[in-house]
Amino acid sequence: MSETPPNAGTGADDAGGARAATARGIGASWLRKPANAIGFGLFALVVAAGLLAPLIAPYDPGFIAIRDRLEPPSLTGGHLLGTDHLGRDIFSRMLYGARVSVIVGASVVVLSSLIGIAIGLFGGYSRRFGNFLMRIIDGVMAFPEIVFALALIAALGSSLTNVIIALTFVYVPRVARVVHACTLALRNQEFVLAAEALGGGTLRVAVRHILPNTLGPVVVQGTFIFAYAVISEASLTFLGVGLPPGTASWGVILAEGRNYLLDAPWITTFPGLAIFLLVLNLNILGDGLRDLLDPRSRKLL
Amino acid sequence: MWAFIVRRLGGMLVTMFIISTLVFIITNVVPGSPAALILGEDRTPDQVAALNRELGLDRSVPVRYVQWLGDLLTGNFGTSYYNDNSVASVIAGRLEPTLILTVTAAILAVAIGIPLGIVAAVYQGTRLDYAAMVVALIGAALPNFWLGLLLILLFALYWSVFPAAGYVSVFDAPADSWRYLVLPAITLGASHAGVIARMARANLLEVMSADYLRTARSKGVRERQVILGHALRNSMIPTFGVVGVALALMIGGSIVTEAVFAIPGVGRLLIESVLRRDFPMIQGVILLIALLVALVNLAVDIVYAILDPRIRYE
Numbered sequence: 001m002s003e004t005p006p007n008a009g010t011g012a013d014d015a016g017g018a019r020a021a022t023a024r025g026i027g028a029s030w031l032r033k034p035a036n037a038i039g040f041g042l043f044a045l046v047v048a049a050g051l052l053a054p055l056i057a058p059y060d061p062g063f064i065a066i067r068d069r070l071e072p073p074s075l076t077g078g079h080l081l082g083t084d085h086l087g088r089d090i091f092s093r094m095l096y097g098a099r100v101s102v103i104v105g106a107s108v109v110v111l112s113s114l115i116g117i118a119i120g121l122f123g124g125y126s127r128r129f130g131n132f133l134m135r136i137i138d139g140v141m142a143f144p145e146i147v148f149a150l151a152l153i154a155a156l157g158s159s160l161t162n163v164i165i166a167l168t169f170v171y172v173p174r175v176a177r178v179v180h181a182c183t184l185a186l187r188n189q190e191f192v193l194a195a196e197a198l199g200g201g202t203l204r205v206a207v208r209h210i211l212p213n214t215l216g217p218v219v220v221q222g223t224f225i226f227a228y229a230v231i232s233e234a235s236l237t238f239l240g241v242g243l244p245p246g247t248a249s250w251g252v253i254l255a256e257g258r259n260y261l262l263d264a265p266w267i268t269t270f271p272g273l274a275i276f277l278l279v280l281n282l283n284i285l286g287d288g289l290r291d292l293l294d295p296r297s298r299k300l301l
Numbered sequence: 302m303w304a305f306i307v308r309r310l311g312g313m314l315v316t317m318f319i320i321s322t323l324v325f326i327i328t329n330v331v332p333g334s335p336a337a338l339i340l341g342e343d344r345t346p347d348q349v350a351a352l353n354r355e356l357g358l359d360r361s362v363p364v365r366y367v368q369w370l371g372d373l374l375t376g377n378f379g380t381s382y383y384n385d386n387s388v389a390s391v392i393a394g395r396l397e398p399t400l401i402l403t404v405t406a407a408i409l410a411v412a413i414g415i416p417l418g419i420v421a422a423v424y425q426g427t428r429l430d431y432a433a434m435v436v437a438l439i440g441a442a443l444p445n446f447w448l449g450l451l452l453i454l455l456f457a458l459y460w461s462v463f464p465a466a467g468y469v470s471v472f473d474a475p476a477d478s479w480r481y482l483v484l485p486a487i488t489l490g491a492s493h494a495g496v497i498a499r500m501a502r503a504n505l506l507e508v509m510s511a512d513y514l515r516t517a518r519s520k521g522v523r524e525r526q527v528i529l530g531h532a533l534r535n536s537m538i539p540t541f542g543v544v545g546v547a548l549a550l551m552i553g554g555s556i557v558t559e560a561v562f563a564i565p566g567v568g569r570l571l572i573e574s575v576l577r578r579d580f581p582m583i584q585g586v587i588l589l590i591a592l593l594v595a596l597v598n599l600a601v602d603i604v605y606a607i608l609d610p611r612i613r614y615e
Contacts, residue, residue, distance in 0.1 A: 135315060135316070135319060136319055136323075138316070139315075139316040139319040139320055139323075140320075140323070142316065142594055142595070142598055143320065143549075143553075143590075143591060143594055144549065144550055144552060144553015144554065144556075144590065144594070145553065146554075146556060146557070147553050147556070147571070147587055147590055148323075148327075148587075150556070150571060150572070150575050150583075151324060151327045151328060151575075151583060152327055153575065154328065154574075154575040154578060154580070154583050155327050155328055227442075231444050234444060235446060238446045238557070238560070239557065239560050240572070240576065241572065241575050241576065254446065254447065254450070258450060261453065261454050261458060262454070262458045265454055268447070268450050268451075268454075269451075271447075272444065272447030272451070275444045275447065276442055276443055276444060276447065279444070280438060280439065280442035283438065283441060283442055284438070
């Protein structure tokens, strides 16, 4: 961890340009590995499907056509992935569902990373606070995440925002723990001691020298948190306490389709498959990123 | 050894205290009063105030917190808002299905995950390894509610091999009860089997490159004996820790599995209570789950220390 990772360069000088070129080289060779390329490509596809849902979707996701209810998937019948019990087009609902999953995943990753980095850095600097913090974090992390999320949602009520808040709370400890461990390890590194000896203030050293070196492991954690958040949101929604029934989300489609399991198995098949593939993909992507950004922690995690 | 156990027990108490405090904060510092939620739309302010007084919610939060902690220490978990049953007795009535489901799933996950991981490590880099790891990756990524629905569709609705839902206690009908457990246990155990397989493989591979194994090989010990006699035993120590973590997580995972298979366990109780905003029941269930998780972790730590004496002195 003593070297600055290539992606952490400030890029303000010539060395920055050279580093950016190296980073591109490393990125290109990383993408040449099929698992990484497929992982990255499929993830990009889901994000694109979510972002472009209004443009691609053949129907409005809430458009009800009772006469077309429970139609099986067909390439020619107008409903690529069939329809649900209200005649809504599953393909369109799936696209909008991708949007929900991406919004939840990305929000939870960004929020829990920001809060987790702040807590972890602070914990790494203040010994007393750090110990106290790690106690709480270990306590929360030893605990099945969905249980805390359920308690928060019981208190806050079911909505997209509250699901994001609950899941952020649940995943902050993961980031904080990683950043805390990195900070403790980095604080005695020579380049940090040198920066301090040169008169760098605590905040400046923490933000300019330590923070960039924790970003690799945070990105790796973020990939896994994205996957967990997608599954957790779908689980909460499936349990009837996540997103409201009217939403077009993969969890809602699954929960509604479960009453038509035998008559219309396609309703539950496609959203389940989508969650499974997205999570599988993020796990593979996370493993690949870990090899690239955080080779040392492979054994620890 | 006793010093170690006492230290871990102390740590467990601290963790339980932290979790109970977090649970109290989450369920008490809510926007909107439980009384208003219970009474519904056509409530009058007088009714709300009266119910608040009845539920003890008219006192300040710190006072309630101290009272609540004191009650917990004396074994009083409160009464449900929904009906006036005692939280402890309702939970006790729901415990059996959850425990039996979780333990069955854990046994299944270990029975599948560990051999899979060992085979993958022994045949590292071959197609067998690759196939085992693909299975493990798939298992780890399957959302368990979806897996449950697929199993119901295939094994209950299409082929009628197992019942689609419900629970029969071992104590009521021993011959019949296992049939109700098969699909839920697979649903709950599959993802953990995948994780355990990956960890078992990684741990065994790490041990296989150790110096003492090179020594054993150079002495002429057969590879089979090297793996079974030396490597496997040492790699099982960290793997055992992973199994403990998996068991703790399965207690949480059983919430979803119970919902899929309509099993009347603690997880279903939690969901019902969340939907009813029955906060004393929610607190009780969460504390129970926290206690189970803490006990599992304590047991894992102790077994760990027995297996590996170095851990006791850390």
